[in-house]
Amino acid sequence: xxxxxxxxxxxxxxxxxxxxxxxxxxxxxxxxxxxxxxxxxxxxxxxxxxxxxxxxxxxxxxxxxxxxxxxxxxxxxxxxxxxxxxxxxxxxxxxxxxxxxxxxxxxxxxxxxxxxxxxxxxxxxxxxxxxxxxxxxxxxxxxxxxxxxxxxxxxxxxxxxxxxxxx
Amino acid sequence: xxxxxxxxxxxxxxxxxxxxxxxxxxxxxxxxxxxxxxxxxxxxxxxxxxxxxxxxxxxxxxxxxxxxxxxxxxxxxxxxxxxxxxxxxxxxxxxxxxxxxxxxxxxxxxxxxxxxxxxxxxxxxxxxxxxxxxxxxxxxxxxxxxxxxxxxxxxxxxxxxxxxxxxxxxxxxxxxxxxxxxxxxxxxxxxxxxxxxxxxxxxxxxxxxxxxxxxxxxxxxxxxxxxxxxxxxxxxxxxxxxxxxxxxxxxxxxxxxxxxxxxxxxxxxxxxxxxxxxxxxxxxxxxxxxxxxxxxxxxxxxxxxxxxxxxxxxxxxxxxxxxxxxxxxxxxxxxxxxxxxxxxxxxxxxxxxxxxxxxxxxxxxxxxxxxxxxxxxxxxxxxxxxxxxxxxxxxxxxxxxxxxxxxxxxxxxxxxxxxxxxxxxxxxxxxxxxxxxxxxxxxxxxxxxxxxxxxxxxxxxxxxxxxxxxxxxxxxxxxxxxxxxxxxxxxxxxxxxxxxxxxxxxxxxxxxxxx
Numbered sequence: 001x002x003x004x005x006x007x008x009x010x011x012x013x014x015x016x017x018x019x020x021x022x023x024x025x026x027x028x029x030x031x032x033x034x035x036x037x038x039x040x041x042x043x044x045x046x047x048x049x050x051x052x053x054x055x056x057x058x059x060x061x062x063x064x065x066x067x068x069x070x071x072x073x074x075x076x077x078x079x080x081x082x083x084x085x086x087x088x089x090x091x092x093x094x095x096x097x098x099x100x101x102x103x104x105x106x107x108x109x110x111x112x113x114x115x116x117x118x119x120x121x122x123x124x125x126x127x128x129x130x131x132x133x134x135x136x137x138x139x140x141x142x143x144x145x146x147x148x149x150x151x152x153x154x155x156x157x158x159x160x161x162x163x164x165x166x167x
Numbered sequence: 168x169x170x171x172x173x174x175x176x177x178x179x180x181x182x183x184x185x186x187x188x189x190x191x192x193x194x195x196x197x198x199x200x201x202x203x204x205x206x207x208x209x210x211x212x213x214x215x216x217x218x219x220x221x222x223x224x225x226x227x228x229x230x231x232x233x234x235x236x237x238x239x240x241x242x243x244x245x246x247x248x249x250x251x252x253x254x255x256x257x258x259x260x261x262x263x264x265x266x267x268x269x270x271x272x273x274x275x276x277x278x279x280x281x282x283x284x285x286x287x288x289x290x291x292x293x294x295x296x297x298x299x300x301x302x303x304x305x306x307x308x309x310x311x312x313x314x315x316x317x318x319x320x321x322x323x324x325x326x327x328x329x330x331x332x333x334x335x336x337x338x339x340x341x342x343x344x345x346x347x348x349x350x351x352x353x354x355x356x357x358x359x360x361x362x363x364x365x366x367x368x369x370x371x372x373x374x375x376x377x378x379x380x381x382x383x384x385x386x387x388x389x390x391x392x393x394x395x396x397x398x399x400x401x402x403x404x405x406x407x408x409x410x411x412x413x414x415x416x417x418x419x420x421x422x423x424x425x426x427x428x429x430x431x432x433x434x435x436x437x438x439x440x441x442x443x444x445x446x447x448x449x450x451x452x453x454x455x456x457x458x459x460x461x462x463x464x465x466x467x468x469x470x471x472x473x474x475x476x477x478x479x480x481x482x483x484x485x486x487x488x489x490x491x492x493x494x495x496x497x498x499x500x501x502x503x504x505x506x507x508x509x510x511x512x513x514x515x516x517x518x519x520x521x522x523x524x525x526x527x528x529x530x531x532x533x534x535x536x537x538x539x540x541x542x543x544x545x546x547x548x549x550x551x552x553x554x555x556x557x558x559x560x561x562x563x564x565x566x567x568x569x570x571x572x573x574x575x576x577x578x579x580x581x582x583x584x585x586x587x588x589x590x591x592x593x594x595x596x597x598x599x600x601x602x603x604x605x606x607x608x609x610x611x612x613x614x615x616x617x618x619x620x621x622x623x624x625x626x627x628x629x630x631x632x633x634x635x636x637x638x639x640x641x642x643x644x645x646x647x648x649x650x651x652x653x654x655x656x657x658x659x660x661x662x663x664x665x666x667x668x669x670x671x672x673x674x675x676x677x678x679x680x681x682x
Contacts, residue, residue, distance in 0.1 A: 006188065006190075012189075013186065018388050018389075018391065021253045025398070028415070029412050030414075030415035032311055032409070032412070033411040039409050108327065108328065110332075112332060150409050151408055156332075
């Protein structure tokens with residue numbers, strides 16, 4: 001009798017172990033986002049202008065460099081921060097200033113933001129300032145877009161491709 | 168900290184008593200948690216190697232190849248995939264239980280720190296392996312993990328361009344990403360294996376395989392689970408679609424939901440802060456370290472029994488340094504020695520029968536001299552009680568001190584195997600007691616790893632030094648119980664006394680002959 005009870009207890013222990021592994025390997029499901037909403041991602045990495053413009057070197061100054069290190073301009077490494085604004089239906093959604101990366105602040109400034117928006121027709125306006133100007137914008141785009149529930153809408157930027165792209 | 172340890176220990180003892188009933192002490196799975204870690208690691212490695220044959224890297228190839236594994240070749244590769252997942256989950260379970268149990272038993276402070284400090288990084292690498300494995304399937308769960316991990320990594324101020332921008336849409340993701348993940352998923356386990364090897368370096372005869380019945384039982388359970396509830400992929404990843412609801416492996420991914428409520432940087436701090444606190448537990452508070460074993464070269468003949476019995480690889484046999492005619496001498500490594508005294512119990516010169524005025528064995532614990540043990544044994548004879556006198560040699564972790572209240576004389580040792588078997592003979596032949604009870608830790612669960620088994624083998628004349636054949640085994644009881652089994656201790660003592668009462672009078676003491 002005792003032996004049967006021991007085997008039964010062993011079976012229960014093994015079953016409990018299997019149930020533990022089997023259940024928590026997939027359950028309960030995790031709700032990451034609201035399927036009824038659309039998610040907008042803004043992602044860009046862009047090097048703003050230098051803090052000071054490059055200075056043209058004179059022939060005498062160029063000659064002072066070693067032959068293999070001669071250059072025509074002297075540039076300070078530090079770059080300006082990147083100013084970004086995003087409006088949806090003329091409502092400000094994002095206002096941020098991204099600092100340049102790198103120990104000498106000479107790298108690109110990066111932005112990655114994600115937020116949920118109700119699906120439907122919206123007017124998206126996005127702009128950045130990457131120069132020392134205090135007014136106006138260096139790149140901007142404004143478009144009417146359709147956001148779908150449960151789908152991403154991405155706002156990205158490549159200066160070499162002409163600026164912002166919506167997808 | 169002490170309260171937490173006590174509570175945890177009580178919890179483990181309660182649960183383990185149930186498992187003792189089901190499996191028996193020696194096969195109690197809780198005693199074999201470390202060995203199970205190795206066992207599950209090998210299952211994960213073996214199944215992973217097989218899966219790798221069919222796995223293809225690439226944005227669409229990865230998912231398709233996993234689908235082939237799961238559906239087209241379900242009978243072998245599919246089962247392997249499920250084994251791979253469930254053994255990985257089981258690995259997390261046993262490793263966390265193993266760490267919690269060693270913490271509760273306080274087997275991490277002092278000289279025990281080495282296994283602890285090398286085990287904690289292992290936990291991090293297990294999670295790294297598991298999480299990188301889920302990326303490879305490239306289903307919706309993989310997509311969620313990829314995006315969440317990338318966003319989490321981006322919270323660290325070390326990446327110039329956001330990693331998460333790689334997962335904006337299918338055009339931004341490169342096939343090479345999967346090559347990188349495969350590389351991580353293969354080389355991190357290899358590094359982990361190296362760490363596991365280091366982890367057991369200070370353990371002689373480390374238990375890296377669970378007993379066959381447990382291994383078979385667990386293996387059958389994993390295979391059965393793989394057949395009944397196979398691991399399957401979720402919908403394929405689509406970087407344009409939000410993976411809003413995902414089936415979730417809560418063994419590997421419990422940190423991810425926290426990202427919704429805690430900023431990524433704070434969560435990194437929380438995780439690494441927790442790992443750091445866990446890592447320094449061996450010094451919270453620092454352990455009081457008893458003096459380590461000392462070799463007396465005048466009495467050491469280099470027999471190497473102490474070397475063979477030491478559970479912590481703390482003794483080396485080196486060429487003789489004193490010019491005596493023996494080849495080797497025992498040398499104690501004080502950084503490894505935990506003062507368990509197993510070496511003293513193994514030393515043939517640690518005997519109460521010596522004629523010399525001072526008893527100095529070849530190896531000895533300064534905190535528990537053999538001469539003092541002899542005096543304690545003789546003094547115990549005076550502690551008379553109604554009925555047959557029982558002398559109890561007890562491991563300090565056995566929890567049998569309460570037997571003093573039952574009239575037994577109790578002499579405590581760091582480990583039951585710290586007792587040279589000749590003391591049992593001495594106590595009985597000198598009529599210092601009618602019976603000798605040896606109280607150790609539960610079978611297979613010796614606090615000092617091997618002591619319980621070494622004592623069993625010594626009593627059974629399977630291991631030097633043997634208990635002499637002339638000792639009436641009816642007068643010796645080797646009790647191996649859990650510290651909390653107070654009722655069992657008292658019942659065992661009562662039963663032993665009954666047995667002793669029924670035995671014929673022993674022959675007169677042979678003092679002159681023995682000494």
